[in-house]
Structure formats: structure tokens, C-alpha cells
Amino acid sequence: MSDRNIDDLAALEPTRVSTPPADLPPPPAQPVKPVVSHQVDINYPDPTLLSIIIKDVAKWSGHSFVMDPAVNVKLQIFSAHRMPAKDAYALFLASLSVVNLRAVQIGAIVKIVPLVLVVAA
Numbered sequence: 001m002s003d004r005n006i007d008d009l010a011a012l013e014p015t016r017v018s019t020p021p022a023d024l025p026p027p028p029a030q031p032v033k034p035v036v037s038h039q040v041d042i043n044y045p046d047p048t049l050l051s052i053i054i055k056d057v058a059k060w061s062g063h064s065f066v067m068d069p070a071v072n073v074k075l076q077i078f079s080a081h082r083m084p085a086k087d088a089y090a091l092f093l094a095s096l097s098v099v100n101l102r103a104v105q106i107g108a109i110v111k112i113v114p115l116v117l118v119v120a121a
Contacts, residue, residue: 042077042091049074054112
């Protein structure tokens with residue numbers, strides 16, 4: 001019989017892979033949260049349809065939008081540089097008010113609706 005080192009014996013043992021029992025359910029999916037800390041570009045120097053701008057805003061903000069096609073106006077938004085998504089979203093909301101529109105959040109949906117001004121009699 002030859003002399004063996006204890007380290008040699010450990011190397012000869014089969015590798016054990018830990019697998020979860022088949023009767024356990026998979027872990028729950030984590031909800032997707034909008035990423036709002038990254039830098040984005042929100043620069044539309046040429047008149048651009050609101051629907052195109054909203055499509056871009058939805059991508060980087062994580063919001064879902066709905067709007068009546070009747071409010072699909074053209075906007076111009078000027079930004080000299082990329083900015084945090086939070087600031088870009090504020091700029092987007094401000095640009096809506098210029099064309100008498102506003103964003104109303106209802107649950108997970110943002111509706112683009114006409115701005116209703118109340119005039120005192």
C-alpha cells in the first residue's frame with residue numbers, strides 16, 4: 001500500500017453539487033423599478049411629435065403613457081447636455097405645460113391630458 005496525503009484523498013472525492021428540492025417553488029420575481037439615476041438626452045430642437053418624445057421618455061423613465069391622438073402636438077425641447085433622468089423628466093413635464101397639456105399619474109399609468117385653466121368669475 002502506498003502512502004497517500006490527505007489532500008490527495010479530497011481530490012479523489014466526487015464533486016457534490018447542491019440542487020434545491022424539486023418541490024420548492026421558484027423565487028418570486030422582483031418588480032422592475034424605473035431607473036432614474038442615469039444620464040439621458042432630451043434634446044428635440046426641431047418640432048417633434050409628442051408621441052415620439054413620449055416613446056423616448058417611456059424608455060428611460062420606466063413610465064407607461066397614454067394619450068388621445070388629438071393632443072399629439074409638436075414640441076421643441078432644448079438641452080445643451082445630458083442630464084439626470086429626474087431632471088429630464090421635470091423638463092418634459094414643463095414642456096407639456098407650454099402647449100397646454102399636463103401629465104396625470106393614475107397608478108402605474110401617466111395620462112397626457114389638456115391643461116384646464118379655471119378662471120374666476
